[in-house]
Amino acid sequence: DVTYGWWAGNAGVTNKSGKFIAAHIAHTGLIAFAAGGSTLWELARYNPEIPMGHQSSIFLAHLASIGIGFDEAGAWTGAGVASIAIVHLVLSMVYGAGGLLHSVLFVGDMQDSEVPQARKFKLEWDNPDNQTFILGHHLLFFGVACIWFVEWARIHGIYDPAIGAVRQVEYNLNLTSIWNHQFDFLAIDSLEDVLGGHAFLAFLKITGGAFHIATKQVGEYTKFKGAGLLSAEAILSFSCAGLG
Numbered sequence: 008d009v010t011y012g013w014w015a016g017n018a019g020v021t022n023k024s025g026k027f028i029a030a031h032i033a034h035t036g037l038i039a040f041a042a043g044g045s046t047l048w049e050l051a052r053y054n055p056e057i058p059m060g061h062q063s064s065i066f067l068a069h070l071a072s073i074g075i076g077f078d079e080a081g082a083w084t085g086a087g088v089a090s091i092a093i094v095h096l097v098l099s100m101v102y103g104a105g106g107l108l109h110s111v112l113f114v115g116d117m118q119d120s121e122v123p124q125a126r127k128f129k130l131e132w133d134n135p136d137n138q139t140f141i142l143g144h145h146l147l148f149f150g151v152a153c154i155w156f157v158e159w160a161r162i163h164g165i166y167d168p169a170i171g172a173v174r175q176v177e178y179n180l181n182l183t184s185i186w187n188h189q190f191d192f193l194a195i196d197s198l199e200d201v202l203g204g205h206a207f208l209a210f211l212k213i214t215g216g217a218f219h220i221a222t223k224q225v226g227e228y229t230k231f232k233g234a235g236l237l238s239a240e241a242i243l244s245f246s247c248a249g250l251g
Contacts (some may be wrong), residue, residue: 012246024116024130029109036102043095046088074164074173081172136223143219150212153205160202167198178202196234 046066059068067088070076076088114120116129128144131137137217157178159165179199185207188195195201 024128025114025120027130028128029106029113031119032104032109034103036099036106039102040099042070043092046070046092048093050088050092052084053083063214069240073159077166078171080162081166139219139223143221145218146212146216146219148182150209150216151171153209153212155203156200157206157209158191160198176202178206180186180206182207 047137049062049064049067052061052062053064055066059071068074068089070091074083075084075091078084120126128141129137155207160176161178162175164173166172167174167176176198179197180203181200184200185204186203188200
């Protein structure tokens with residue numbers, strides 16, 4: 008019977024975990040549509056003779072930073088940019104269909120699902136064991152994303168502003184360096200250190216995710232702040248939309 012104010016993020020789906028998932032899928036679809044559409048719009052008006060920053064290029068700049076659209080010497084080729092944009096647009100339709108299915112056809116609360124595995128992901132705001140189980144899966148996906156970034160930089164290469172070109176980067180997994188950089192990360196000037204930090208985060212998140220999935224609540228249970236989590240989730244969604 009927990010209720011929250013309208014300001015607490017997705018308060019309207021507090022007791023409807025199925026609808027909560029639909030909202031997440033809808034957010035993902037909107038982000039994918041914005042990324043694909045904006046990339047095509049920037050590509051259509053892009054002038055390689057003018058710096059990206061002077062053309063308000065955001066999405067092309069993100070692709071360029073991971074070595075897409077430019078050759079190893081840093082010259083514009085546009086290779087793969089349109090394909091990536093179209094894939095995002097197609098995926099946005101898939102996510103939109105998934106959001107509609109969860110909103111209209113599927114059960115409103117996951118605990119009413121006929122699929123045993125799905126019932127494990129029901130949201131119980133006053134159950135810390137349920138929350139730590141769901142958190143563990145989030146951490147696993149974040150860890151896999153870090154591995155993807157590290158391996159992409161190692162195999163394909165990313166843009167190095169120091170030399171103005173795309174190059175392959177081997178991560179430097181120096182724990183002492185990672186520890187020393189936690190308070191001055193804005194001063195890091197080595198891509199090897201950046202990738203080393205992501206490699207360490209991948210290990211940390213996957214280990215933490217497995218721990219949260221396999222264990223119960225650790226320590227003394229106190230009143231769960233469901234409103235705070237809902238608000239944080241809303242802020243994270245808007246942040247992902249801005250950074251996507």
